[in-house]
Amino acid sequence: MNQTIHAYALYLEEDKGMSSSTLESYLRDVDKFVEFVKKEYDIRRPEEVRRTHVVLFVGRLKQDGRANATIARSIVSLRSYFHFLMRRGEIVQDPTFDVEAPKADKTPPQVLTLQEIELLLASPDVSSPQGVRDRAMLELLYATGIRVSELIALDVRDVQPEMRFIRCGGAGKERILPIGAPAAHWAKVYIEEFRELLLKAGTDEQALFVNVSGRRLTRQGFWKLLKKSAVDAGISGEITPHTLRHSFAAHLIANGADTRAVQDMLGHVEQPGQQYSQHGRKTMKEIYETHHPRAK
Numbered sequence: 001m002n003q004t005i006h007a008y009a010l011y012l013e014e015d016k017g018m019s020s021s022t023l024e025s026y027l028r029d030v031d032k033f034v035e036f037v038k039k040e041y042d043i044r045r046p047e048e049v050r051r052t053h054v055v056l057f058v059g060r061l062k063q064d065g066r067a068n069a070t071i072a073r074s075i076v077s078l079r080s081y082f083h084f085l086m087r088r089g090e091i092v093q094d095p096t097f098d099v100e101a102p103k104a105d106k107t108p109p110q111v112l113t114l115q116e117i118e119l120l121l122a123s124p125d126v127s128s129p130q131g132v133r134d135r136a137m138l139e140l141l142y143a144t145g146i147r148v149s150e151l152i153a154l155d156v157r158d159v160q161p162e163m164r165f166i167r168c169g170g171a172g173k174e175r176i177l178p179i180g181a182p183a184a185h186w187a188k189v190y191i192e193e194f195r196e197l198l199l200k201a202g203t204d205e206q207a208l209f210v211n212v213s214g215r216r217l218t219r220q221g222f223w224k225l226l227k228k229s230a231v232d233a234g235i236s237g238e239i240t241p242h243t244l245r246h247s248f249a250a251h252l253i254a255n256g257a258d259t260r261a262v263q264d265m266l267g268h269v270e271q272p273g274q275q276y277s278q279h280g281r282k283t284m285k286e287i288y289e290t291h292h293p294r295a296k
Helices: 002-015 020-041 051-063 068-087 114-121 129-144 148-152 181-198 219-232 241-254 259-266 278-291
Strands: 165-168 175-178
Touching: 002 020, 002 068, 020 051, 020 068, 051 068, 114 129, 114 241, 129 148, 129 165, 129 181, 129 219, 129 241, 148 219, 175 259, 175 278, 219 241, 241 259, 259 278
Parallel strands: none
Antiparallel strands: 165 175
């Protein structure tokens, strides 16, 4: 099957425009299968391969302890290879037909330790307007567990540092969330002392967090500052905005907060047109102040 594999490689590279790393993965999967059927069943031609051989190969991968994601990718690689051969008229049946890929392994979300959170939040240089902005953003993200899209969508009127709450979410999905003293402090300092320094003269920009051009900060802009903050804090591994969201939830639950209440804060329980009653706000505020590590 070596000649057909060579033709397949050219097809992936020239016709499909596949990247070199993906191409290598596909060819490696096909080579392993070819070696398997040759060694175990003395099969040397593609037309001799049957669905049973593919199923047995998948079983061998499982036996060898391969991850479900690796096995699923191998099936995709083989299916691509045999579809290529069918188009060339070299085989008449697809031996990968109806071979099911295993479900992807569920990996637990990344959660930072409290010490890592403290290092991350303290990493921005607060001697500059951008640094104060970054500190306020990180504080609010960990204080509330909101999504990065919700964070950058905040307008100035949505944050009330004195009353220690923010309003986020679009129409029909609005949430009023409590914030702790540190987040309220940095939001207040940013709004009252530094935000105007980032705005351009005469602008009527309503966004809470703005870039050096005086316009609403983008998702990409926040990703860059988050990655820089993680490096400055000496935190290894990939950190995403969702890392802070997961950490927010995990730390609340670890401190005894009710899971349903945390889901409400995260916006998982969506009730169109929901408006929190005074009692509901008080209950959520009490839960927050009791269980969030940076509530006070």
